[in-house]
Amino acid sequence: MSDMYREVLRLAGNIEDPYLRAVTYARIGYYMHLAKNPLYGEAFSRALSSVARIENPVLLVKALLEVGTFFGKAGSKTAEKIFHQAYESSLKFPTPLKDELLEELVLRLIDLGKADEALFYATEIGDPVKKSDVLLKLLNVYLNEGKIRKARVILESLDEEPWHSIAAFNLLKEHLRREEFGSAIKVLSELKSEYWLGEAMRAIAFHLKKANVPEGTYEKFVDVALQMAPRISLEALKSLLIGLALQGEIKFVREVLDKLSLELKAPILKSIAISILDRPNLLEKFMESLTGEELEDVLRLVIDSLLERRAKEDYLDVVRVIGEKTRNERTLVKVVRYLSKLHAYNDAWRFASAIKDPYLRSLAFGSIAVEKLKENDIDGAIDASLEVKDPRWGSWLLSEILAKILEAQAGEGVREDIEERAEAQRKLWEGS
Template identity: 55%
Template sequence: MATDVYREALRLAADIRDKYLRAVTYAKIGYYMYKARKPEYGTAFKYAFNAASSIENPVLMVRALLEIGTYLWLTGSKTARKVFGQAHDAIVEFPDAVRDDLLNELVMRLLELGLVDDALFYVSDIKDTVKRNDLLLRILRVYLKRGNMRKAAMIIGQIDEEPWHSIAAIEAIKEHLKREEFGSAIRVLSELRSEYWLGEAMKEVAIYLKTSDVPKATYEKFVDIALSLSGEAGSDVLNSLLIGLGSQGELEFVMGILKKLPEEQRWKVLEGIVRASADKVDILKRLLGLLKGEEYERMAVFVMDQLLSRPVDGGYAELVKSIGERTKEDAVLVKVATYLSKLGDFEKAWKFASRVRGHYLRSLAFGSIAVAKLKAGDIDGAIDAALEVRDPKWGSWLLSEILTKILELQAKGEVLEDIHERAEYQKSLWEGG
């Protein structure tokens, strides 16, 4: 990439066909230019607004405004609030279902940015009771964390429906107890309307007081009531036995028993063995060797998920390659390519990624390779990997993400490994929009 990485990024972004992605990419570039103290960062945001204004789909246009507003706020610009207001004004014109979903996104974004008062202002426009009350609980927790008990009490007063009212009250009670505001805790407690939630609240009170310096005799009855409301969960002895035996290597015996069990129970045992044997490569390999067809593919996904949830280890390389050679599923190939790219085995990762047929999953596979190459300092290799997704829509998306990550690397010296999460989010936007 050229020496002036920001100018080159702006040039390349202009080639992104998808107008939503182009607008968002310009906003990201503007943010990273700001971080790099480039005074021309405003130009990037101007391009972002221009791209957003040309989006024909009104839902995507709103979502573009949310992204632009987010990156503007991160630059310290007060204009961001106006952008969120503009998004809100557009949203309220939509039909109810779409309107509430987009308002939900707006409020969640404001909470993420710490704009809690703004979030509270907009949440009242949501008509769906469940969505509105769920968000009010989120906002309440932020105010409680900040110690703003006045706003917290106001929110509790706004929530009439159960169980949200009681959940909100209990959250406030716990905070009052932490602050040793026992009078306030008792007041909120007395306002609870449900016997069930009153019991839950008393349990919280009892647990706190039991560990505090308050005289035990005064509150012993609360402790007894709370304990009487708590249940005791049992465990499945057979499942535990089979998982223990399997993790110790008695796989053939376990598989013989599993043939006699219901399908749901079989999966629980197999997954339990994998979890218990995550550090035993030979057990995992033998277990997969005893499985066939759909059963193999399902457990191959589960094994790869377990491996990807842990620090990568070269000791698993042969197991991962054997899974890649045997599987017929694109989803498994993506995970194999991801793991191998994390290990730095780009040749094998590229081989398995090339077998992925679906555009979305192919973007995940080559996106993982691209991110790994960026972390290894190979910017050109990362761009080459991104260009392997030739579908116009997903190709544009991946190019946008990799360009952003190049700037991320320039600004922070590190790259977030969030391609899969970003792709899932983008897929939901396209399917919903």
């Protein structure tokens, strides 16, 4: 086996290109080190000798980076000197090339677990994008190592967006993970990006719920949000309240909203409703907490959003709540349509019967009739159409349903066009 290593060393000497020869010696030296073969020292020595023969200054730096990496992987202290030589040589080049080589140097040191050395060289990078990229990587390394103070130093040196806000967000998450909520509040003010501020607020809501903190802690973060600039404040508060609503803190969310003006409250209410749309239990609890005009706005938004999706049994109770709470007959028509699609005919019939406006009543019972026809329940469809007592609209609905019965019998299916046809009929009557 020893003869094989010697032969590899001998053959590597036949590589004419000094760059390739240096890198090859460094690579085989590293693998010899892994195999605990004492010839690795000879291979590393030859790598350095080959580097000295490289005339091209750019290739020289690249070779130093490659060779230094293998020395570093082998745990050789010489790696530090090699990287420093690469650094000093890089400074001789014009800015774009210099920054490219320094970035490569920093990334290699990060991969080797030499974060402190990497940070020293990172500060020499002139290009703001490259510098911000590597500093953010270093901040994450320090956070993973639990070195919060060093991460904080990097945050303070990051001026460019979005890197500054991303760094602040990552630092904030670490404070939250440690349940250091006072420190998290301090970092919150560092966030300059609305997007990352929103992400931060949602993360805060999650960790506050997980830590089972007292309500007073929630209030501190609400106060921080309200103290921000007006435009940012509203978005920050909205993100926090959405996050808390998703964690089931509906009561606290309502208490905060009650302190806001209607102008500020309305858009937040709608955003919360949309955010918890996939959580029927939370959605129902949220709607139960509302009253007055704000309730009607949310009910209308929720039923409209649900009708854009395929009807699901999971939302049966939610739609029932909408039907029970709304005082708007147009909203009731939509409730009946959704319940009819679920074949919850008893509930649909009950809500449709509460509608007084003949036009809207015809739409509601028309929805029931159409779904009945889809199930080939002709008697049920006719019974529904007869529930509209208004002479004109009752006759119109019966006419439509009778035509749809024959439409279905002819194999044409049952088209869901009651609303469109009713609107056309209404315009015709109004115009005559």
